[in-house]
Amino acid sequence: MRTPRRIQQKMYYSQPNEQIIVYKRDKNGQVIVDEKTHKPLVTGENRVGYGEAVEFLNSITADLTADELAAFGADANSKAKLTYRNGEYSFMTGTRIWRTSEVEYIGLNVNEKTADYEVVKVIEGRNFTRCLLKEIVK
Secondary structure, rough: OOOOHOOOEEEEEEEEEEEEEOOOEOOOOOEEEEEOOEEEEEEEEEEEEEOOOOEEEEEEOOOOOHHHHHHHHHOOOOEEEEEEEEOOOOOOOOOOEEOOOOEEEEEEEEEEEHOOEEEEEEEEEOOEEEEEEEEEOO
């Protein structure tokens, strides 16, 4: 199944690539520093960091059949799919996709909350790979 060029659109994707330490902050958003050690105080939590957004051309379809949902083992809350040739992209669970929204950054990392979709599941077939996408509510 090939995606016709006339329905392809420019989108961006970013993959999870590191763990980011979450620092304690004051009410103004500034990082709190220990007065004795002069090191920033950490909350003990980490969050997933995303790498640079990469441009790609494809199409997202929202017409999932009951058979496709069964194949993904998903419920009806998953709203869309993306299909591409095997090896064309290296999407994985957690990959974020920007279809219509602007990609925003926090420092050097992509702000994953600005994405339109998250890859929930990836199924590789004989010739094509299908990704189940969940729309990110903003």
